Amino acid sequence: MHIYEFGPHQGKKIDRFDSKGLTVTGLLGSSGDTHLVCMHIEAGGTVGRHDATIEQLFMVVSGEGWVSGADGRRVPIRAGQAAFWESGESHASGSKVGMTVIVAESERLNLRLPQTPNAESEAAEVSTKEE
Template structure:
């Protein structure tokens, strides 16, 4: 499990075509990808399971907790992205609600675009 961030501070100012915005690049893939938006309500959970393909969970609203194969939860929030390899066991849950974009593809190379997050907050939740 790796943690990345795509916050505004990680982005680049775009002015081409008379534009004025910040773009935080996330991913590029040459192979097909499944992209979806996941909505977890209060006390929602994506149960512990193996990733069917390399997977990127991009938190766009709210906060929650993720765990990988180790039995420790790490807090995630808006602006965080979590990467799991194919077959890696993982779980996502929230107490207050969370919205995330999920990208699954045999070819994900997040590290080319997003910086690794320097520190994750670990929590001993049960």
């Protein structure tokens, strides 16, 4: 057995796409196109809007925040929930209180998760305009 660390002190500060308060730690890659990273988004931090180069699954493991897709509407997200973006989809995320996220990226992700039925109604609770 081996033990690894992937806390924010192990990662790299990222400011690409005007991101703020974002630290990313690479977790794994493959000989193909699959990648797994851990994102630490500080309180008040954001991952700036950009297009997904391949499919992405954004899995919140602690904290809470918001995510948005192509329409720019912010939808709340919390620990135990995940957002999925298709290849080419414009997206952004952020948090007022901070959140830790595992992101899986691949040309083709075969999701086995049930979709949250009330995600659309929760969107009304968050500002509809990105700042």
